[in-house]
Amino acid sequence: MQAVVTTGTGGYDKLVYKTVAIPRPSRGEVLLRVLAAGVNNTELNTRLGWYSASVKTGTDAAADPTSTAPENGGWNAATPFPLIQGTDCCGEVVEVGEGADPTLIGRRVLVRACMRPNGFGSMDNVWMGSDFDGAFAQFVKVPAGEVFPVDCGWSDAELATIPCAYGTAENMVHRAGIAEGMRVLVPGASGGVGSATVQLARRRGAEVIGISGTAKHDLVRTIGADRMLDRGDDLLQQLGAESIDVVIDNVAGPGFATMLKLLKRGGIYVSSGAIAGPLVELDMRVFYLKNLTLLGCTAWDEPVFPNLVSYIERGEIRPLLDRTYPLDRIAEAQQAFLEKRHTGKIVLIPAR
Template identity: 70%
Template sequence: MQHKGEQGAKAFAEGTMMAVVTTGTGGYDRLDYRQVPIPVPGPGEVLLSVLAAGVNNTDINTRLGWYSESVRDGTDTSSDDEQRPDGGWNAATPFPFIQGTDCCGRVVSVGPGVDRGRIGARVLVRSCMRKSDFSRMETVWLGSDFDGAFAQYVKVPESEAFTVDCDWSDAELATIPCAYGTAENMVNRAGVRRGERVLVPGASGGVGSALVQLIKRRGAEVIAVTSASKREVIRDLGAARVLCREDDPVAMLGAESVDVVIDNVAGTDFGKMLKVLKRGGRYVSSGAIAGPIVELDMRNMYLKDLTLIGCTAWDAPIFPNLISYIEKGDIRPLLAATYPLDQIAEAQRVFQKKRHIGKIVLIPPS
């Protein structure tokens, strides 16, 4: 079978590729599908032919400048008509650049010092990279801090490209890196143990649906929160109980009834999440899709000896763990839909409607 990297040899030799260049903070008009030079791998780097690239909240949030401290709304209601130079993961965003945090690719070229035996390998890229080593929290993110996977080719450090051996499709593999990496990191940081009860608001999104699988895999009980139309699918994923978004978790579950809350929703329900936690419970978050500004009653936090855990930088075992889970069949992808790369605006519009379960994936031209 001819690989996509071989099929694209002519374009590769000519030195140009098609990519979506995000030109600045703003609306869909900032997504410019155009021809750009193919990146050249430097020492310790590999060049990948992008086989599939997942769509994430972070792609949209970065384009909107949502990470700016000036933004107080949820991710679905933020305005797209303001310039926010401090709106990226690490404050400044390197516009114009190529976004795309999820990458399933094939190695087509290597830089100096890299084993040529890696050429031809199908890989997943670790989205969250450390600037120095795992003893420090400073991060560099694919598609947020440097050019990402919304293109035909992308270059990455060789150490961040993990070979994966499975029968999943390219699009299915592209559902994994950001969502499952974020989810596994939160589960790991929270120290979720067998027999514990874990509440997961927003369980039908990419991270939420990954959490359901990863928590159950550890032998803990999952209580999920989602819309009424998605309850059966989330239950089939492994949730022991599924609440609707309109339900009051305190009324439905009782105060001090769960060991861990893993919450990327936040917003107005934040206080209720602390109330349902048992004494000594853990609250973990890596997002705030319903709004980043919350009301914290300090008494609920300190009188109950709660631990609040923020998660962005992935720990060293996270991505190798995920590769092993894939290869052992411990998890399964949730592929909602695929779109050609040049239809990125439509894919993001559908993504923001939040009617899907799992991930939406973009396919670059071959």
């Protein structure tokens, strides 16, 4: 099969499109023909070594071709290079290993990318495409319990927008207890996770305020934002201190301190990323005197992915697909991703 093999940390030269062996499913596994695979921050961050503790800057600075990538920096340990990345997968089951359900063969499925190998009572988690080979290939094998058949009229590329971004967003919305009447602020509302968060928070009846570049305001409103603000706005002036119930923020960086000031007493700050920078200024007095809760969200809770499939099948959410590229043009797709002119997801399509 053809696959993109990431050979180590560094630039686009580390993405090698080549012929590799088709994996064979072991007991309890299934083999998928990859129909479409989304592009995410995590693939770029892993290739650039951004998860290393030695990196202090945002993801844009890490992508600077003049910067030197750290040798490690995976999610749970040093990344097991060479690695086939690809966290998002829409695929067709073509083979099952011993003990797996044979009726899955021929079904179109989504893969739950965040897997809990020790059960949902443990926060231990592994990620497809970061801890083991993923979907930037014509075929991928995964545990049978991590595939979810989906019956809907969406295209393969539209379904591939869902797993990582919507799984991450639904996990944050779920863990924060978003409910009707809450006021939720979403920085980075036009990105993959941000736009998913807007839809999923609005679906639960929250008032959603998004932050993005002005050019993207109208589109984000169409998917559920009640109000849009620009990245350069004075948020305290526009919204007022202690006016927000929950901030769902994958931006972080210099704006973090303002987010805590915007939260009501007893408010919740939720994050699963830090594209503007991982190091932030935290005034502990604001944190404890306001009785705030800070929630870090990586491991997905058990209801998250089944919930998403049900939302798709009932037509309660819609995909935000910006564009597609053939898999062998992955470098071009990642360059477009870094330019941040897209709204929603960029998706790769393997050759058939």
